[in-house]
């Protein structure tokens with residue numbers, strides 16, 4: 569019996585209309601000016617509306633959102649983000665990890681990530697953590713699939729779009745991967761930045777990618793999903809349990825005006841037979857001429873286990 573899930577990334581859905589640069593401090597000013605000059609023309613609400621219409625074609629076991637809902641992480645953007653998440657589905661149906669834009673500066677938990685808490689938490693409901701670092705890694709199990717969310721978001725200096733997983737998550741990740749392996753679950757790790765060292769520009773890299781990759785290789789994973797680069801990529805990671813696809817999906821809202829890919833999201837179908845797991849990657853691609861998403865080129869991957 570196959571299972572289907574989908575991944576959306578980098579919607580950058582918030583509007584900064586009414587915000588003034590003079591009211592902002594430090595790093596947010598750079599982000600605001602970038603939105604004013606470029607990002608508001610690139611990331612479009614009508615594309616996200618088309619995506620929501622397209623999602624109705626699928627019955628999903630889980631919808632993964634790999635960060636960057638906002639531009640500069642203002643509380644009003646988190647409010648807009650929560651309204652959008654609620655349109656996507658109930659918290660138990662939608663699993664979110666933050667991106668670097670969401671963690672632009674240190675901010676009041678209750679006015680920011682606290683608004684998204686139920687979409688970030690593990691099965692079993694809300695946790696009492698006062699920061700998103702204590703929520704992750706998250707774990708949700710849907711039939712034969714374990715969805716493991718890792719946060720890479722933390723405040724960084726101006727003009728830096730880097731991420732860091734950190735020792736706390738790195739220490740807890742092995743037990744989650746091992747327990748899921750013991751239960752013979754298909755392990756999906758989803759995060760905002762690429763966990764492969766050298767795959768992203770230095771200014772946009774995951775600072776502890778080598779350590780993250782080492783944990784994933786040593787303890788095994790079946791599929792790794794990320795966003796951040798606003799481009800589609802397919803890589804592979806050798807692990808203890810075989811080769812795992814590493815899939816990057818472009819922004820869900822982009823028109824592709826500045827060299828990034830046009831909006832896309834991915835559906836994934838997972839099935840198991842005697843030889844192992846069968847994974848099908850099914851891109852859904854935005855067509856600016858029609859304003860709708862259509863099926864891209866499917867890719868089938870056999871994972872011997």
Ligand SMILES: [Fe+2]
Pocket residue numbers: 578580636667669796797798
């Ligand atoms: Fe982004």
Ligand SMILES: [Fe+2]
Pocket residue numbers: 636667668669729760795796797
């Ligand atoms: Fe990002």
